[in-house]
Amino acid sequence: MAMPRHLLRTLDLGPAALTRLLDLAAHLKADPFSRAGVLRNQSVVLYFNKPSTRTRISFETAIARLGGTPIAVGAAELQLGRGETIEDTARTIARYARAFVIRTYGDQDVARFAAASSIPVINALTDRHHPCQSLADLMTLRERYGSLKGRRVAYVGDGDNVCHSLVEAAALAGIALAVACPRGYAPAAEIVAEAQAMARHTGATIAIGDDPAAAVAGAEAVYTDTWMSMNVPESERAARLAAFAPFQVNAALMARARPDAIFMHCLPDHRGEEVTAEVVDGPQSVVFDQAENRLHTAAALLATLCD
Ligand code: CP
Numbered sequence: 006m007a008m009p010r011h012l013l014r015t016l017d018l019g020p021a022a023l024t025r026l027l028d029l030a031a032h033l034k035a036d037p038f039s040r041a042g043v044l045r046n047q048s049v050v051l052y053f054n055k056p057s058t059r060t061r062i063s064f065e066t067a068i069a070r071l072g073g074t075p076i077a078v079g080a081a082e083l084q085l086g087r088g089e090t091i092e093d094t095a096r097t098i099a100r101y102a103r104a105f106v107i108r109t110y111g112d113q114d115v116a117r118f119a120a121a122s123s124i125p126v127i128n129a130l131t132d133r134h135h136p137c138q139s140l141a142d143l144m145t146l147r148e149r150y151g152s153l154k155g156r157r158v159a160y161v162g163d164g165d166n167v168c169h170s171l172v173e174a175a176a177l178a179g180i181a182l183a184v185a186c187p188r189g190y191a192p193a194a195e196i197v198a199e200a201q202a203m204a205r206h207t208g209a210t211i212a213i214g215d216d217p218a219a220a221v222a223g224a225e226a227v228y229t230d231t232w233m234s235m236n237v238p239e240s241e242r243a244a245r246l247a248a249f250a251p252f253q254v255n256a257a258l259m260a261r262a263r264p265d266a267i268f269m270h271c272l273p274d275h276r277g278e279e280v281t282a283e284v285v286d287g288p289q290s291v292v293f294d295q296a297e298n299r300l301h302t303a304a305a306l307l308a309t310l311c312d
C-alpha cells in the first residue's frame with residue numbers, strides 16, 4: 006500500500022508503509038540532519054486543543070531538523086474558537102503551510118480538517134486515536150528486540166486512544182497483543198474488529214480480556230496508560246480508580262511477564278495509580294526511549310508525507 010496522504014489513525018498505514026516509516030525513523034535517529042532540505046523555507050502548523058509536552062516539542066524539533074518552521078497555535082488563538090468553520094480554517098492554512106498537525110477531542114473534527122485540506126493532516130491525539138505514539142512504540146520495541154513479528158506484548162488498563170492505536174499497530178506489525186481492561190473499559194469493538202481484519206493478513210493476534218495476570222503471562226513488553234485521559238470528566242475519577250485498581254502495573258504483575266520484559270508507557274504517568282514508581286523508574290522501563298522516539302518517528306512521518 007502506498008503512503009496515505011494523511012495520518013488520522015494507525016491503520017491508515019499498511020504494513021509496508023509502516024516498515025518504511027520505521028526504517029526511516031531509525032535512519033534519522035542515527036543521522037538526524039540527513040533530510041534537512043525536506044521542509045526548507047516551509048512552515049508546519051501545529052494546533053493543540055489539549056495540553057502536550059512530548060508531542061508538541063518533538064514535532065517542533067522534528068520540523069526544525071527538516072529545515073522548516075513550526076507555527077504552534079492553541080485553541081483560543083484561532084478564529085475557529087469564534088465560529089469560523091473547520092473547512093475554511095483548513096483551506097486557509099493549506100495556502101500557507103506544508104502540513105497540519107492537530108491535537109483535539111473529536112475524531113470527526115480531524116476527519117473534517119483532512120477532507121478539506123490539500124496538505125497532509127496528522128492526528129496528534131484525539132479521544133480515540135494516538136497514531137504518532139504507536140509509531141514510537143513500535144520503534145522502541147524494534148530497537149529492543151530487533152524485529153516485531155510474533156513479539157508478545159501486553160496492554161493493561163484503559164481501552165483508550167493509546168490502546169486503540171497500539172491495537173492497530175500490533176495488527177500491522179504482526180505482534181501477538183493481549184489486552185486486559187476492566188469490564189466497561191475495553192477498547193472500542195469496531196476498532197478491534199478492523200485491527201483483527203488486518204491481523205489476518207499479517208499473522209498478528211489481538212486478544213481482548215479482563216485478566217491482567219493472564220495478559221502479561223510470557224509477555225516481552227507490558228504497556229499501560231493513565232486511567233484518566235484528558236477527555237474523561239473529573240466526575241468519573243472515583244469510579245475509575247476503584248475499577249482500575251486491580252489493573253495497576255506493579256512489581257508483582259511485572260514478575261508474571263518474562264524476566265527481561267520491558268515496561269512501556271506513553272507518558273505522562275501517574276505513579277501510584279496505573280503504575281508504581283518502582284516499575285516506571287526501574288531497570289525494565291523504556292519510557293524515555295519511547296519519548297525520544299516520538300522525535301524520530303515524527304521526523305520520519307513529516308519527511309515522508311511532505312516529500
Ligand atoms: N505521549 C504523549 O503524547 O505525550 P504528550 O501529551 O506530552 O504530548
Ligand code: NVA
Binds near residue numbers: 167230271
Ligand atoms: N490517553 C491519554 C494519553 C496522553 C498522552 C490521554 O488521552 O490523555
